[in-house]
Amino acid sequence: GQNIDQPTEMTATEGAIVQINCTYQTSGFNGLFWYQQHAGEAPTFLSYNVLDGLEEKGRFSSFLSRSKGYSYLLLKELQMKDSASYLCAVLNSNYQLIWGAGTKLIIKP
Amino acid sequence: DGGITQSPKYLFRKEGQNVTLSCEQNLNHDAMYWYRQDPGQGLRLIYYSQIVNDFQKGDIAEGYSVSREKKESFPLTVTSAQKNPTAFYLCASSDLETSTDTQYFGPGTRLTVL
Numbered sequence: 578g579q580n581i582d583q584p585t586e587m588t589a590t591e592g593a594i595v596q597i598n599c600t601y602q603t604s605g606f607n608g609l610f611w612y613q614q615h616a617g618e619a620p621t622f623l624s625y626n627v628l629d630g631l632e633e634k635g636r637f638s639s640f641l642s643r644s645k646g647y648s649y650l651l652l653k654e655l656q657m658k659d660s661a662s663y664l665c666a667v668l669n670s671n672y673q674l675i676w677g678a679g680t681k682l683i684i685k686p
Numbered sequence: 687d688g689g690i691t692q693s694p695k696y697l698f699r700k701e702g703q704n705v706t707l708s709c710e711q712n713l714n715h716d717a718m719y720w721y722r723q724d725p726g727q728g729l730r731l732i733y734y735s736q737i738v739n740d741f742q743k744g745d746i747a748e749g750y751s752v753s754r755e756k757k758e759s760f761p762l763t764v765t766s767a768q769k770n771p772t773a774f775y776l777c778a779s780s781d782l783e784t785s786t787d788t789q790y791f792g793p794g795t796r797l798t799v800l
Contacts, residue, residue, distance in 0.1 A: 581728065608786060619776055619791035620729075627786075664728070672787065676728035 579603045581677035583665050588683045589655055597650045597663050597680045605670020611639050611650045612664040614679065620664055623650070652682075660684045689713065690792035692777050697797045699771075707762045707795045709777035716782045718760035719789060722746065723774040735760055736782060764797065771799045 582600045589595040601609070608627040612620035626632055626641035626648060638651040650663055662679040669675055690711040699705045711718065717736045721729040731744030735754040749768025754760050760779075764771045774796050778789040 585726075610788065617796075619794050622788055622790065625786050625788060666729075668787065673731070674789065676730075678726060678728045 579669065579675050581665055581667060581675055583663075583677040583680045585678070586681045586683065588685060589652075591655055591657060591684055591686050593655050594651065594653050595655060595682065597652070597665075597682065599648045599650070599665035599677060601646050601648070601665070601667045601675070601677075603667045603669040603675050606643060607668040607670065607672060609639075609641055609648050610666045610668070610674070611648075612666065614662045614664055616661070623663075655684050657684050657686070690777060690779055690790060692775075692792035692795050694795060695793065697795055699797065699799050701799055702766045704763055704765050705771075705797065707764065707775055707777075707797070709760045709762065709792055710758055711760075711779045711792075712758060713779055713781070713790070714757070715779035715790075716757070717780045717787075718754070719778040719780075720744075720750070720752065720760070720762045721776045721778065723776060723794075729776065732762065771797060773797060 610625050611623040613623050614620040624639040626639050631640045636653045641648045662681045664679045665677040667675045693708045719734040720732040723729050730746050732750050733752040735741035738757050741752050741754050751763045776794045777792040780787050780789045
């Protein structure tokens with residue numbers, strides 16, 4: 578079967594750095610996405626990785642290792658507004674998007 | 687102002703009634719998708735469409751129906767055959783011309799069946 582694993586919940590402190598991990602086992606790979614979803618709202622696109630390495634976008638960075646089936650989302654200088662769920666999703670060989678259950682990030686002052 | 691709209695944001699229905707959720711996009715995207723989201727679970731694909739007048743079943747199509755008569759519109763009907771229809775329903779679209787095929791979401795409709 579295909580599956581995406583992410584921690585269910587993480588807690589971090591305002592101003593700190595947090596790394597949210599995602600491991601995947603899918604039938605083929607055509608890219609990995611990270612989305613942010615605030616409670617009661619729709620997911621919004623954060624990043625896309627298809628090649629190994631780190632992609633930096635402001636306070637957010639996303640890393641991919643295809644050989645390990647692993648990605649992480651790194652959030653720096655955490656702000657209270659970063660409290661949300663972070664969804665990892667992989668585009669498989671059939672161009673179907675396989676979704677993880679999401680990681681709920683709680684930011685404490 | 688381009689985007690995806692879904693209406694209504696909240697919907698209440700009695701058990702046994704069919705209900706149709708609206709999804710419209712003005713992004714000129716070819717592909718549109720319907721997902722269901724339940725607490726503690728990943729998004730699950732109900733139906734998707736890559737071209738007008740054609741659509742495909744996703745992982746949990748039973749009890750649902752769709753139509754794609756126009757490129758901009760992809761309404762979802764939740765029928766009385768759907769066993770547990772109470773959920774958060776998300777519509778998305780993507781531009782198949784791009785290499786990333788990134789999906790962009792509407793605001794969602796929260797359906798509660800009483």
